[in-house]
Amino acid sequence: MEHRPLGRTGVSVSKLCLGTMMFGAWGNPDHDESIRIIHAAIDAGVNFIDTADVYAQGESEEIVGKALAGGRRDDVVLASKVHMPMGDDPNRRGNSRRWIVHAVEDSLRRLDTDWIDLYQIHRYDPDTDLDETLGALTDLVQQGKIRSLGSSTFPPSAIVEAQWVARDRRLQRFACEQPPYSILVRGIEAEVLPRCAHHAMAVIPWAPLASGWLSGRWRKGSDLPGSTRAERLPARYDLSLPGNQRKLDVVDELAQLAEAAGLSLIELAIAFVLNHPAVTAPIIGPRTMEHLESQLPAAEVVLDAALLDSVDELVPPGTNLNPSDAGWANPALEPAARRRTDGQ
Numbered sequence: 292m293e294h295r296p297l298g299r300t301g302v303s304v305s306k307l308c309l310g311t312m313m314f315g316a317w318g319n320p321d322h323d324e325s326i327r328i329i330h331a332a333i334d335a336g337v338n339f340i341d342t343a344d345v346y347a348q349g350e351s352e353e354i355v356g357k358a359l360a361g362g363r364r365d366d367v368v369l370a371s372k373v374h375m376p377m378g379d380d381p382n383r384r385g386n387s388r389r390w391i392v393h394a395v396e397d398s399l400r401r402l403d404t405d406w407i408d409l410y411q412i413h414r415y416d417p418d419t420d421l422d423e424t425l426g427a428l429t430d431l432v433q434q435g436k437i438r439s440l441g442s443s444t445f446p447p448s449a450i451v452e453a454q455w456v457a458r459d460r461r462l463q464r465f466a467c468e469q470p471p472y473s474i475l476v477r478g479i480e481a482e483v484l485p486r487c488a489h490h491a492m493a494v495i496p497w498a499p500l501a502s503g504w505l506s507g508r509w510r511k512g513s514d515l516p517g518s519t520r521a522e523r524l525p526a527r528y529d530l531s532l533p534g535n536q537r538k539l540d541v542v543d544e545l546a547q548l549a550e551a552a553g554l555s556l557i558e559l560a561i562a563f564v565l566n567h568p569a570v571t572a573p574i575i576g577p578r579t580m581e582h583l584e585s586q587l588p589a590a591e592v593v594l595d596a597a598l599l600d601s602v603d604e605l606v607p608p609g610t611n612l613n614p615s616d617a618g619w620a621n622p623a624l625e626p627a628a629r630r631r632t633d634g635q
Contacts, residue, residue: 292305292306292307292335292336292337292590293305293306293590294306294338295571295572296493296571297368297409297439297466297467297493297571298439298466298467298491298492298493298571299466299491300438300439300466300493302368302408302438302439304338304339304368304493304571304572305336305337305338305339305572306565306571306572306590307337307339307561307565307572307573307575307586307587307589307590308337308339308340308341308370308495308572308573308574308575309329309332309337309339309340309341309574309575309577310341310342310497310574310575310576311325311329311340311341311342311346311351311354311355311576312342312343312346312351312576313576313577313578314328314329314346314347314350314351314354314355314578315346315347315350315351315353315354316347316348316350317346317347317351318347318578319578319579322354322357324579324580325354325358326354326357326358327580328577328579328580328583329354329355329358329359330358330363331580331583332577332583332587333363333366333367335587338366338367338368339367339368339370339572340355340359340367340368340369340370341370341371341372341469341495341574342355342369342370342371342372342402343371343372343373343375343411343413344371344372344373344375344377344394344397344398344401345372345374345375345376345377345413348377349377349397349401352371352398352401352402353401353402355369355402356401356402356403356404357403359402359403359404360403364404367408368408368409369402369404369407369408369409370407370408370409370410370411370441370495371398371402371407371409371410371411372410372411372412372413372443372469373386373390373391373394373395373398373410373411373412373413374386374412374413374414374416374443375413375414377394377397385416385419386412386415386416386419386423386424387419387423387424387427388423388424388426388427391424391427391428391431392427392430392431395407395410395431395436395437398410399436405435405436406435406436406437406438407436407437407438408437408438408439409437409438409439409440409441409466409467410428410431410437410439410440410441411440411441411442411443411467411469412424412428412440412441412442412443412445412465413443413444414443414444414445414619415442415444415445415446415449415619417449421449421452421453421456422456422460422462425440425453425456425457425460425462425463425464425465426460426462428440428462428463429462429463432463439463439466439467440463440464440465440466441465441466441467441468441469441492441493441495442465442467442468442469443468443469443470443497444469444470444471444497444618444619445468445470445619446619446621447482447483447486450465450468450483450486450487450490450492451486451490453465454490464490465492466492466493467487467492467493467494467495467571468483468487468492468493468494468495469494469495469496469497469574470483470494470496470497470618471496471497471498471616471617471618472494472496472497472498472499472564472567472570472573473496473498473499473500473501473504473505473560473563473564474501474505474541474545474559474560474563474564474602474605474606475501475504475505475538475541475542475606475611475612475613475616476498476501476611476612476613476616476617477606477607477608477609477610477611478609478610478611478616478617479496480567480608480609481608481609484567484569484570485569487569488568488569493571493572494569494570494571495571495572495573495574496564496570496573496574497574497576498574498576499560499561499563499564499565499573499574499575500557500560500561500576501538501560501616502527502616504538504542505542505545505556505557505559505560506556506557507546507555507556507557526613526615527613527615527616532613532615534611534612534613534614534615534616535612535613537612537613538612538613541605541606541612542556544605545559545560545602545605548598548601548602548605552594552598554592555585557585557586557589558588558589558592559592559594559598560589561573561575561586561589561590561592562589562592562593562594563594563599563602565589565590565592566593566594566599575587575589
């Protein structure tokens with residue numbers, strides 16, 4: 292499989308990244324099968340694996356650790372993330388130095404490794420100074436516990452601010468951003484992708500299948516599938532919402548485009564993300580071996596201009612069909628920050 296540079300880190304990664312959110316209680320509870328899927332991806336040329344402490348409350352990291360035992364660790368660029376709640380204690384979450392230095396030790400133990408190649412802040416926290424976060428991460432780099440750092444689903448203004456803070460405070464900078472990106476969720480094309488390109492940041496998009504919408508299972512006239520993601524994130528799947536109704540319409544039209552091009556809908560969806568010049572490696576998130584086998588061929592697909600133009604007619608560039616899919620909301624527009632609020 293072709294390799295690409297991970298920003299300016301000097302590290303090369305495969306053009307597909309294996310996401311492991313679906314390994315463990317959130318998806319596939321069978322550890323042995325999950326390990327076989329990880330090994331199959333590595334054997335197919337994938338050298339980039341992404342996980343997070345919050346995935347099944349650490350179970351995913353434990354599975355990845357088992358899969359990389361026995362000499363496979365050195366051949367893999369391993370990424371994990373911190374920020375999401377890991378218990379009821381309000382200090383066992385977020386982007387504070389206090390939590391980061393504790394959480395990384397937990398992740399290292401679960402992953403059964405001495406270092407994490409890429410340690411990412413899972414979400415932006417406007418209530419924590421970026422200086423605090425980057426300072427803690429810089430210390431971990433100096434201690435050899437992490438090699439590089441990144442952000443995930445940061446607003447474009449925070450992406451730029453983090454680069455400035457790192458420059459002005461002489462701290463390690465975020466080498467990459469991990470945003471949501473798919474044919475149905477194109478909002479990052481407006482500002483995030485240009486900002487990342489300007490700062491030479493790698494881009495590792497999550498949910499190129501739009502969290503299952505582009506898997507072929509969501510089709511008009513069919514029984515709509517249930518999923519643990521739909522239970523956790525109902526706003527992305529509730530068909531009473533106009534944005535989700537529009538997604539269902541577009542999926543049918545995309546399926547026809549894919550069939551005419553001799554592709555599966557999955558191949559079209561992943562290749563669309565992969566073919567953007569600012570993208571380094573989309574994250575594929577299989578739950579079964581069948582899922583993996585259906586997604587790997589997308590690495591070899593190149594989409595022609597006519598097909599891309601047809602996609603643009605269905606979903607204009609820079610558009611999120613459902614605003615809830617953006618992954619973040621502007622804190623300045625939250626009720627507590629408005630000049631006027633309900634009841635005043």
